[in-house]
Amino acid sequence: MAVMVKDYKRSFKKVNEIIESYGRNPVELVSILQEIQEEYRYLPEEILNYIATAMGISPSKVFGVATFYENFSLEPKGKYIIKVCDGTACHVKNSMDLLNALQKKLKLKDGQKTTKDMMFTLETASCLGACGLAPVMVINEEVYGKVTPEKAEKIIDEIMKREGNSDDKNN
Amino acid sequence: MKTLKINGKVVSFKNEKNLLEVIRKAGIKLPTFCYHSELSIYGACRMCLVEEKKKGLIAACSTPPKEGMEIKTHTLKLQKQRRMTLELLLAEHDRECTTCEKNADCKLRELAANLGIENIRFKRKDKKLPIDDSSPSIVRDPNKCILCGDCVRMCEEVQGIGVIGFAYRGSNTVVTPAFNKKLSEVDCVDCGQCAAVCPTGALTIKSQIDRVWEAINNDDKIVIAQIAPAVKVAFGEAFGLKPGHSTEHLIVSALKTMGINKVFDTCFAADLTVMEESKEFVERLSKGEKLPQFTSCCPAWVKFVELNYPSFIDNLSSCRSPQQMFGSFAKNYYPKELGVSRDDVFVVSIMPCTAKKAEACREEFISNGDPDVDAVITTQELIKMVKEAGIVFDDLKEEPFDMPFGFATGSGLIFGATGGVAESVIRMLDEEVKEFKDVRGLDGLKEAKVAKNGKDIKIAVVHGLKNARKLLEKIKAGKAEYDFIEVMACPGGCVGGAGQPQPNNAESRIERALGLYNSDNKIQLIRASDNPMVQKLYEKWLKTPDSGLSHKYLHTCYRPRRRIEGSDIKFSAEKSKMNIKICIGTSCYLNGSYDLFKEVDKKIKQDNLEDRVNLEATFCLENCNGSPSVEVNGKIIDKANKEKIFMLIDELI
Ligand code: SF4
Numbered sequence: 114m115a116v117m118v119k120d121y122k123r124s125f126k127k128v129n130e131i132i133e134s135y136g137r138n139p140v141e142l143v144s145i146l147q148e149i150q151e152e153y154r155y156l157p158e159e160i161l162n163y164i165a166t167a168m169g170i171s172p173s174k175v176f177g178v179a180t181f182y183e184n185f186s187l188e189p190k191g192k193y194i195i196k197v198c199d200g201t202a203c204h205v206k207n208s209m210d211l212l213n214a215l216q217k218k219l220k221l222k223d224g225q226k227t228t229k230d231m232m233f234t235l236e237t238a239s240c241l242g243a244c245g246l247a248p249v250m251v252i253n254e255e256v257y258g259k260v261t262p263e264k265a266e267k268i269i270d271e272i273m274k275r276e277g278n279s280d281d282k283n284n
Numbered sequence: 285m286k287t288l289k290i291n292g293k294v295v296s297f298k299n300e301k302n303l304l305e306v307i308r309k310a311g312i313k314l315p316t317f318c319y320h321s322e323l324s325i326y327g328a329c330r331m332c333l334v335e336e337k338k339k340g341l342i343a344a345c346s347t348p349p350k351e352g353m354e355i356k357t358h359t360l361k362l363q364k365q366r367r368m369t370l371e372l373l374l375a376e377h378d379r380e381c382t383t384c385e386k387n388a389d390c391k392l393r394e395l396a397a398n399l400g401i402e403n404i405r406f407k408r409k410d411k412k413l414p415i416d417d418s419s420p421s422i423v424r425d426p427n428k429c430i431l432c433g434d435c436v437r438m439c440e441e442v443q444g445i446g447v448i449g450f451a452y453r454g455s456n457t458v459v460t461p462a463f464n465k466k467l468s469e470v471d472c473v474d475c476g477q478c479a480a481v482c483p484t485g486a487l488t489i490k491s492q493i494d495r496v497w498e499a500i501n502n503d504d505k506i507v508i509a510q511i512a513p514a515v516k517v518a519f520g521e522a523f524g525l526k527p528g529h530s531t532e533h534l535i536v537s538a539l540k541t542m543g544i545n546k547v548f549d550t551c552f553a554a555d556l557t558v559m560e561e562s563k564e565f566v567e568r569l570s571k572g573e574k575l576p577q578f579t580s581c582c583p584a585w586v587k588f589v590e591l592n593y594p595s596f597i598d599n600l601s602s603c604r605s606p607q608q609m610f611g612s613f614a615k616n617y618y619p620k621e622l623g624v625s626r627d628d629v630f631v632v633s634i635m636p637c638t639a640k641k642a643e644a645c646r647e648e649f650i651s652n653g654d655p656d657v658d659a660v661i662t663t664q665e666l667i668k669m670v671k672e673a674g675i676v677f678d679d680l681k682e683e684p685f686d687m688p689f690g691f692a693t694g695s696g697l698i699f700g701a702t703g704g705v706a707e708s709v710i711r712m713l714d715e716e717v718k719e720f721k722d723v724r725g726l727d728g729l730k731e732a733k734v735a736k737n738g739k740d741i742k743i744a745v746v747h748g749l750k751n752a753r754k755l756l757e758k759i760k761a762g763k764a765e766y767d768f769i770e771v772m773a774c775p776g777g778c779v780g781g782a783g784q785p786q787p788n789n790a791e792s793r794i795e796r797a798l799g800l801y802n803s804d805n806k807i808q809l810i811r812a813s814d815n816p817m818v819q820k821l822y823e824k825w826l827k828t829p830d831s832g833l834s835h836k837y838l839h840t841c842y843r844p845r846r847r848i849e850g851s852d853i854k855f856s857a858e859k860s861k862m863n864i865k866i867c868i869g870t871s872c873y874l875n876g877s878y879d880l881f882k883e884v885d886k887k888i889k890q891d892n893l894e895d896r897v898n899l900e901a902t903f904c905l906e907n908c909n910g911s912p913s914v915e916v917n918g919k920i921i922d923k924a925n926k927e928k929i930f931m932l933i934d935e936l937i
């Protein structure tokens with residue numbers, strides 16, 4: 114799978130800068146991966162391979178570290194990462210209905226997490242620490258409380274409008 | 285002398301590294317999964333827990349022995365604990381024991397029986413992970429993995445590669461090659477050492493027994509077997525003999541009983557290898573080129589060089605390994621002697637080795653779809669076949685090898701131990717030498733000097749690929765210089781091959797090597813050139829060593845290989861006129877390919893060519909000798925620099 118993200122080129126050069134900035138020290142692998150993930154929004158396989166080459170460690174080690182921490186993703190993610198809380202408090206406030214509504218709205222099929230246009234990624238999280246506002250949804254850094262399915266759809270519509278993307282173009 | 289108490293008995297100890305060794309020396313079999321005396325200590329399996337009077341529960345593998353300790357090894361509490369640990373492991377484990385390749389050697393099964401596990405109270409995991417049988421040598425069944433990490437440490441600490449590692453976390457933890465790729469898609473050299481230490485059926489040797497039975501039962505085939513030296517001194521271990529006990533003539537007899545038509549000796553082919561390899565070496569010495577010369581008998585080592593040190597490929601001797609030299613004369617020469625055709629002959633090798641299975645599949649050794657060696661079985665597989673055939677070992681009568689390829693000198697025999705190839709070549713260089721002890725034994729690096737024509741020839745011998753890597757790095761850095769280097773991938777050389785019977789530890793390897801040296805002592809002819817049958821083969825077929833014919837049939841070539849199958853890093857426009865791929869594989873990276881990438885990228889931007897030039901970074905174009913390599917519109921450019929590439933851009937655009 115070749116990865117085609119806008120700005121990919123800029124990022125590849127950035128990869129080198131990041132590695133250099135840590136003096137290619139294998140001890141800093143986690144920090145390096147963190148910065149790379151910020152750049153790409155996920156950890157592409159070819160870039161991990163490249164890191165292994167440039168730092169002189171085995172790809173299996175890099176893969177091990179990349180899969181160990183929950184915050185790293187080896188799957189490409191959308192520009193907007195939506196997290197629906199499924200902690201106990203949110204669950205009893207029907208957060209799963211919210212999730213289903215979002216899945217439908219974003220036309221995500223079974224097991225699919227990211228829209229084809231790479232705009233949205235839908236995930237669940239266990240307790241986002243805002244139980245007072247249940248059910249809770251977070252989009253990138255922004256927290257939305259007491260979200261009904263209708264409200265969620267509206268929020269998505271707004272983002273789509275902002276991105277110059279109408280509902281039917283996104284599939 | 286220091287002492288401690290084990291189960292009330294006073295036991296003395298000296299320099300044992302840990303309690304476990306003291307306990308085992310005291311004759312108590314304390315179970316372990318993740319402890320191997322030659323690997324680092326992991327302390328994860330919890331099977332070796334013991335009770336110390338003051339400290340309570342401690343892991344024996346990672347606790348040094350101390351004066352006055354009072355250890356109990358089998359209290360009720362400990363027994364319960366161990367059973368529980370084992371039950372938990374078994375709950376996660378795919379328990380298809382009857383059909384498991386490892387069943388006879390499985391430590392898990394053995395312990396379950398010893399500890400009296402009768403039922404398993406925990407629920408079985410229902411998720412089945414795919415089995416990887418893509419490698420010609422090894423099968424990986426992650427459903428049987430107990431996460432002891434033995435294989436991971438073996439591949440990294442002894443082989444210096446790190447093909448497999450732990451990934452994911454918690455209950456999802458697995459041991460896998462990078463990115464869940466198959467073993468055939470990554471930098472595995474097929475040495476099999478991971479499978480040799482795996483306590484369960486998660487890593488096993490890929491069996492070719494069926495292929496051999498099929499050939500035996502096919503009346504149209506003449507089945508020819510060759511037996512490697514390391515097999516001779518290990519086969520008997522399965523039948524109660526000590527490691528090192530030579531059983532070659534019993535093996536001949538067993539193979540004949542099974543229905544194999546001709547049984548020959550790989551040592552004969554080893555003698556032939558020495559003839560070719562020493563001639564080649566003398567040639568290189570006199571020309572002063574391609575030195576140090578590396579041995580090429582070990583296919584795992586050869587692949588390791590192709591994958592990791594492409595700039596040293598020319599240093600490898602061009603000689604085929606003894607197995608493949610045998611395959612070549614068995615298929616290209618022998619049929620004519622017999623008055624039959626190549627297709628009528630089926631060649632099976634009996635090897636200590638899993639890498640030889642992969643070697644037999646190399647395209648260089650296959651003509652028109654017909655491999656020179658049709659099947660490779662390990663010592664372990666041979667033992668299985670003997671049992672399957674219902675052969676009673678004690679009733680076997682010794683039988684001689686067949687001729688003309690059944691006679692070998694001592695030189696061919698010692699090939700099975702680390703240092704053996706070097707010593708054989710030395711015996712050819714110096715007529716005075718009988719025994720050359722400097723290159724024998726289990727030291728990681730052995731060095732020696734031989735005087736020839738008033739010059740000192742410097743020789744190094746290493747085994748275990750980590751040791752080889754260290755040596756190559758030293759040579760690269762200009763910190764060491766040699767003329768001849770022998771490398772065997774397995775610890776101890778082929779006597780420690782992954783296909784040998786268990787236990788395959790340092791003690792067994794030493795004994796097996798001694799067995800070979802003892803046999804060597806009993807043979808009067810110790811120089812390859814003294815082998816009359818080899819001389820005859822030259823007379824009748826090859827003419828002289830290093831001749832045109834011998835090059836055609838006994839030599840080969842190598843090529844750089846990609847370490848990992850993966851995708852390339854793509855950048856810009858689709859409708860571009862020009863496609864440039866810059867290699868960022870290790871070899872090219874080290875030769876400055878990233879800087880080249882930066883320069884080309886800059887130029888493309890400066891000249892506003894972003895829509896017309898497509899720039900990619902790729903992993904290894906398998907042209908490492910020409911590093912840095914760049915591919916422009918499908919054509920590979922050696923030793924690329926920015927001038928060359930800029931010129932091409934200007935020309936084409
Ligand atoms: S066969 Fe050898 S190189 Fe391959 S994974 Fe196992 S130990 Fe590593």
Ligand code: SF4
Nearest residue numbers: 582637773774778781
């Ligand atoms: S050392 Fe011998 S047994 Fe081990 S991989 Fe090499 S040839 Fe095979």
Ligand code: FES
Nearest residue numbers: 867869872905907
């Ligand atoms: S690293 Fe192999 S061709 Fe570049």
